[in-house]
Each structure stands twice: as C-alpha cells, then as structure tokens.
Amino acid sequence: MTRPPRPSPLYFLIGLVSWPGLRVVFRYRAYGTEHLPASGGYVLAAGHLSNLDPWAIGLALWPRRFLRFMAKSELFWFPLGPFIAACGAFKVRRGQADQDAIQTAVDLARAGHVIAMFPEGTRRKKGLRKTRQPQSHTGAARIALEAGVPLVPAGIKGTDELKRLSAWRVRYGASIELDDLRDVEAAEAARIATERAMAAIAELEASL
Numbered sequence: 362m363t364r365p366p367r368p369s370p371l372y373f374l375i376g377l378v379s380w381p382g383l384r385v386v387f388r389y390r391a392y393g394t395e396h397l398p399a400s401g402g403y404v405l406a407a408g409h410l411s412n413l414d415p416w417a418i419g420l421a422l423w424p425r426r427f428l429r430f431m432a433k434s435e436l437f438w439f440p441l442g443p444f445i446a447a448c449g450a451f452k453v454r455r456g457q458a459d460q461d462a463i464q465t466a467v468d469l470a471r472a473g474h475v476i477a478m479f480p481e482g483t484r485r486k487k488g489l490r491k492t493r494q495p496q497s498h499t500g501a502a503r504i505a506l507e508a509g510v511p512l513v514p515a516g517i518k519g520t521d522e523l524k525r526l527s528a529w530r531v532r533y534g535a536s537i538e539l540d541d542l543r544d545v546e547a548a549e550a551a552r553i554a555t556e557r558a559m560a561a562i563a564e565l566e567a568s569l
Contacts, residue, residue, distance in 0.1 A: 516565025
C-alpha cells in the first residue's frame with residue numbers, strides 16, 4: 362500500500378498548535394471519520410460557511426493526511442503566497458473555467474492527496490453585500506470522476522460564528538455513488554454526482 366503524502370512542516374505545526382485550542386475553546390468534534398479512505402486520494406466536498414472551513418474539515422485528518430484546497434489567485438502574493446501554499450492551497454481564477462486548477466486537483470488526487478472542494482463556490486454569508494451568490498458547481502464531481510477517486514461529502518457547523526464561540530462540528534458521510542456514472546457523458550455525470558453530493562451535504566449539516 363502506497364503511503365499517502367505527508368503534510369508540509371508548516372501544515373503539521375499549525376495542526377499541532379491549533380488542535381488543543383479548538384478542542385477546548387470551540388469544542389471541536391468530528392463524526393463519521395470511518396467514512397474517510399485510509400489511503401489514496403479523494404475529493405472532500407462540503408458546504409461553505411467561512412474561510413475557516415478547510416481548517417475544520419482538515420483537522421480530523423491531521424497529522425496523517427495533507428488537505429489540499431483551491432484559493433483565489435489574488436491571494437498568491439509574497440509573502441502570503443508561499444505561506445498559504447505550504448498550508449495546502451493552490452491557485453484558482455474565480456469566475457473562470459480554470460482548467461489549470463482542475464487539472465492540478467486531478468493530478469494531486471491521483472497522487473494520493475485529499476482535495477477539499479466547496480461546490481457552492483462562495484461563502485453563504487459574506488459582509489453586507491455579496492458579489493457572488495452560492496450555487497452548486499460541478500468542479501468537485503468533475504475532479505473525482507476524472508481522477509477516478511472517491512467523492513466524500515461533509516457537513517460543517519459553527520465556523521461562521523466565531524464571536525459566539527460556537528462549537529465546531531464536522532460530520533463526514535459515505536462516499537457518493539459514482540460507479541454507475543462511468544459510462545455517462547462527462548457533463549451529465551458531473552451534474553448528477555453534484556446533485557447527489559449536495560443532497561448528502563444538506564443531510565449531514567441537518568444532523569449537526
């Protein structure tokens with residue numbers, strides 16, 4: 362069995378420092394970890410509540426797995442760019458069909474990484490005005506189907522209520538059924554898989 366990619370030193374250090382505080386201050390709890398593949402790459406799809414969501418869904422995988430996630434290209438300026446890259450981020454040009462980012466995610470998943478994706482594309486709540494409204498995008502499903510890896514849904518609660526010190530809760534679900542979509546036209550397969558994933562995410566969120 363191939364050993365999964367290990368976290369970068371910075372990623373490991375952030376997990377080490379933050380784990381006790383999140384457990385105590387935010388009462389962090391993760392459920393359904395038995396659904397997470399022990400080896401090999403996969404796509405982890407979740408609802409998007411805040412910029413802290415990758416941290417929430419990735420902490421339960423630490424220190425064994427390295428969570429990788431897309432970050433808007435505008436963030437990759439020095440010295441922030443090297444820092445967030447070491448934290449697992451890779452570039453995406455939002456608002457565009459960024460095939461380079463999709464291909465990067467596919468390559469990482471095939472190499473054994475865990476790819477965090479938020480099919481809604483943007484946070485549900487963001488300031489007083491939002492330039493983009495959350496809606497389902499097929500990127501997570503496309504990556505999983507093209508890479509031939511599992512698509513695992515996750516529900517998150519509490520990451521958007523820091524001022525209230527709300528409890529952070531994460532629940533992982535069973536992998537989305539994809540085998541029956543292998544011979545379906547690519548765009549249609551991605552659409553169906555996305556609908557299944559969003560339904561599973563909603564169910565997981567409701568259980569928290």
